[in-house]
Amino acid sequence: MVFELRPVAWVRSLRVELLDDQWDGVSTTVELDDDVPSEALIGLEQFSHLEFVLVADRAAEVPPAPWRRHPRGNAEWPNVGIFAQRNKDRPNRLLVSIARLERIDGRTLFVQGLDGVDGTPVLDIKPVFRWNGPRGEVVAPRWADEIGLDYF
């Protein structure tokens, strides 16, 4: 079974290299695809944060890339399965990222902290509701905390 998905928008950024960290320092916009009418954005300005589904189209597909690895190739972190990490080299190469919405100008969203490089296709844009995050205490191994130290 295969699903054919089409970009609804595109990341525009001064960042073109596939770097891991410090996404807050990058000025980023998301621009609607020509096939999407502007009315799709009505009401979006009332939300402080948005969730984006991106395709990491320059990442390595799994397979042939391996089903497990040390996150970022760091041997000090455990050799875990691809579904126990969020790295971009994965089956279907989907990224899910939450960014702060700064403002909307026409068909362009100005966002902070979106971890997509210039030209990244956007498959979906969703508002962040106050209640759709994890409920209860979030437990994660230490390496997962460490990988976030310089992310933003």
Added chain:
Amino acid sequence: MVFELRPVAWVRSLRVELLDDQWDGVSTTVELDDDVPSEALIGLEQFSHLEFVLVADRAAEVPPAPWRRHPRGNAEWPNVGIFAQRNKDRPNRLLVSIARLERIDGRTLFVQGLDGVDGTPVLDIKPVFRWNGPRGEVVAPRWADEIGLDYF
């Protein structure tokens, strides 16, 4: 531009109807697709919450479904664009949902609060890190709070 994406897993649930609410009461599992090796799950048991990207394959594609609507057809809520809501009738029909991981038995994940009906294709499984949610206060309009009152 089109991306061809393949399910990596499937939702198995006693819920087959496309209902909106009360997902906590539904016993749900996620089972790896036959093409995915078990090693993809190594280390996943160390996380309390998982994020799933689902295809709402029985929802209405946008277009031809409209680019704006009242959420759930409720005229008391505003007629907003499809990217200002999280409903399943949308371009690419992608859902992003966070659920609590109860346990893993072989190639089956037992989860609580996953809002997918039986047979829903899963395109990705990611761990929830303590730091990848929204940063700062989350602001949302009142209707977005109200829609969550009976969700779980």
